[in-house]
Amino acid sequence: MSHSFAAERVHVRAPGKLNVFFAVGAVQEDGYHDVASAYQAVSLYEDVWAEHSADFTIAISGTVDISGVPADDRNLAVRAARLVAQRIGHTGGVHLEIVKHVPVAGGMGGGSADAAAALVACDALWGADLGSAELHRLAVRLGADVPFALMGGTAVGVGRGDQLSPALAKGRFDWVIVPSDGGLSTPEVYAHLDVLRADPDISRAGQAPAVDPGVLQALRAGDPAALAARTKNDLQAAALSLRPDLRTALELGDASGALAGIVSGSGPTLAFLAGSAESALELQVTLSAAGFEALHVHGPVPGARVMGV
Structure with missing residues (x-):
């Protein structure tokens, strides 16, 4: 054709x-x-x-x-x-x-x-x-x-x-991203999650996972504090088990003003939610001073789009 x-x-x-x-x-x-x-x-x-x-x-x-x-x-x-x-x-x-x-x-x-x-x-x-x-x-x-x-x-x-x-997400959410040397294999993280869940002391996942309504309410309200209280990642335990070194940055971020710190997806990138652009900048400076690469980003932003021809 x-x-x-x-x-x-x-x-x-x-x-x-x-x-x-x-x-x-x-x-x-x-x-x-x-x-x-x-x-x-x-x-x-x-x-x-x-x-x-x-x-x-x-x-x-x-x-x-x-x-x-x-x-x-x-x-x-x-x-x-x-x-x-x-x-x-x-x-x-x-x-x-x-x-x-x-x-x-x-x-x-x-x-x-x-x-x-x-x-x-x-x-x-x-x-x-x-x-x-x-x-x-x-x-x-x-x-x-x-x-x-x-x-x-x-x-x-x-x-x-x-x-x-x-x-619907109102307003702007500010994040500080901390990349990590060496990636994590997504299939490996999922497989390790299954291993962890086989432990009888760890509760099993339900068959039909759902997004917490409180997350959607926080996004609609443009409320980072409310979102921080509800954010979670079921893959985080597996990612941290495979990469325990990530805990140092997570703990520092939590102690330095982040509203919440999570592993992004299957990791190993970490994402810290800040209360404002100014707070994000302060957190970025603190993490950078401690030797971590730290990037200030915000969302939501548009999807794939043509920039020029």
């Missing part, structure tokens, strides 16, 4: 995410877990440029360690580009240039943001005009966090996390 190309080069930006609430159900027969999450897109972004090419190629750089990021067809962004091409019958390829700022294997969905950006970029580059509903359907095929990176804002995700419903 031939298309009249809409542009020669397209730049798309997609956000990383935080799970401000993450409940994990019992392991299912297929080895996966049902989850219930409140996602918030935050102002730490992945940038993707797409331009015409005879084949599917990728170049990766960034301000984070990219040594573990595949630069071939294993990369989720390349898979996303191929899905769009297959969907519209495009017979050429695309060259993707990715500049990463979200920690790799850090529980903030950086790879999923790359994939979402690639979907939007290829749709615009090739003049496909697939529409948001069709792009969402393609995103679901790529992984649980890709649809949210496409949507952005604040949302509730259930099932595998990809059944999304937008959630």
